[in-house]
Amino acid sequence: MSVVTISKKSRWIALSLVVALAACSKDEQAGTEATTTTPTAAPVTAAPAPAVSAQVQAMSAEQLRAAATKALGENRIYAPGGDNAMEYYLALRDKLPSDPAVTSALTDLMPYTLIATEQSIGREDFVEAQRLSALLEKADPKAPALPRLKQTIANAQLAVAARAETEKTKEVTDAEAKALEEKRLAQQAEQQRAAAAALATQQQQDAARAAEAERTAAAQREAAAAAQREAAARTAAATPATTKPAASSTSLKVVSSPSPRYPPEALRAGTAGEVLVEITVGTDGSVTNARVVRATPPRVFDREALNAVRRWKFEPIDAPTTTRRTLAFNPG
Structure with missing residues (x-):
């Protein structure tokens, strides 16, 4: 299609270009993808490239005419750079300044180039926006939209x-806040570790003291039981043997029944409960055996309950007796 034909069918060109504008925008984006992946972080200070590439300017008039026709057929109105209808027609006008068809074609293509320029500004692709603005300026240096476009590009x-500066400042502030928070968390974790270590040491010391006290009490009970057995043996040797009925659990008379120690953990938690223990009382009135029958809650008060009943003392009886007792634990 010749340039003259384009001039005569300018209305057809305008209609077809409106339909193809979306496709052109996609072609433009694909042609400039390498430079528009990331928004420009700072104003471009490099000198703008010529509106028409040197390669296009070096083409002959016939080559430019054919290339322009092909570019229009493939919807390459203003992109990619160096291979679009606008550049071909601008170079052709330089060679044929009096050709009205070329001037008419450029007039028809300028609105679409203007729209593409504004779209490039909108997506912050300032390199492409400046390239398109240069095409418009070369096509018509006195175009009314040019001052606004240049100012819009500069403002954008x-x-x-x-x-970008605000985001950089925010990143620095966020990094400082994150560092402070990490430091606070580290200090808090260290404090918790120290507190846990101190608590573990205290619990070990309490357990050691309780074990020592239990060993001492057991030794005392054993010594007392041995003395009582020895006394009973001497009495039995001196007194004729008689048969007496075994004492029942109801006939047991308590001489001493120390209260159980309240477990510190249960006391702090406010936990209440009870333990049913079965004890065997020897003839000397000491508890010779003890076991937990039932505990509520389980394994919370068992140890202290057993420790307590093993220290109980009853009046001497004629024969060992087994009975059950319930020990209640109430923090109030």
Whole structure:
């Protein structure tokens, strides 16, 4: 299709280009993807490239005419750079400045280039926006939209730079806050470890003291039981043997019944409960055997209950007797 044909069918070109605008935008994005993946962080200070590439300017008029026709057919109105209808027609106008068809074609293509420029600004692709703006300026240096476009590009670049600075400041602030929080958490963890170690040491010391007290009490009970057995043996040797009925559990008379120690953990937690123990009382009135029959809650008060009943003393009886007692634990 010749340039003259394009001029005569400018209305057809405008309609077809409106339909193809979305596809052109996609072609433009694909052609410039390598430079628009990430928004520009600061204003571009490099000198802008020529509106028409040197390769296009070096083409002959016939080559430019054919290339322009092909670019229009493939919807390459203003992109990619160096291979689009706008550049081909601008180069052709330089070679044929009096050709009205070329001027008409450029007039038809400028609105779409303007729209593409504004879209590039909107997605902060300032390199592409400046390239398209240069095409518009070369096509018509006095175009009314040019001052606004240039100012919009400059303002957008400043806004992006300011946003990048704000984001950088925020990143620094967030990093400092994160470091402070990590330091606080580390200090808190260290305090908790120290407290846990101190608690474990205290519990070990309490357990050691309780075990020592239990050993001492057991030795005392054993010594007392041995003395009583020895006394009973002497009495039995001196007194004729007589048969007496075994004492019942109801005939047991308590001489001493120390209360059980309340477990510190249960006391702190406010836990209450009871333990049913079965004890065997020897003839000397001491508890010779003890076991837990039932405990509520389980394994919380068992040890202290057994420790307590083993220290109980009853009046001497004629024969060993087994009975049951319930020990209640109430923090109040």
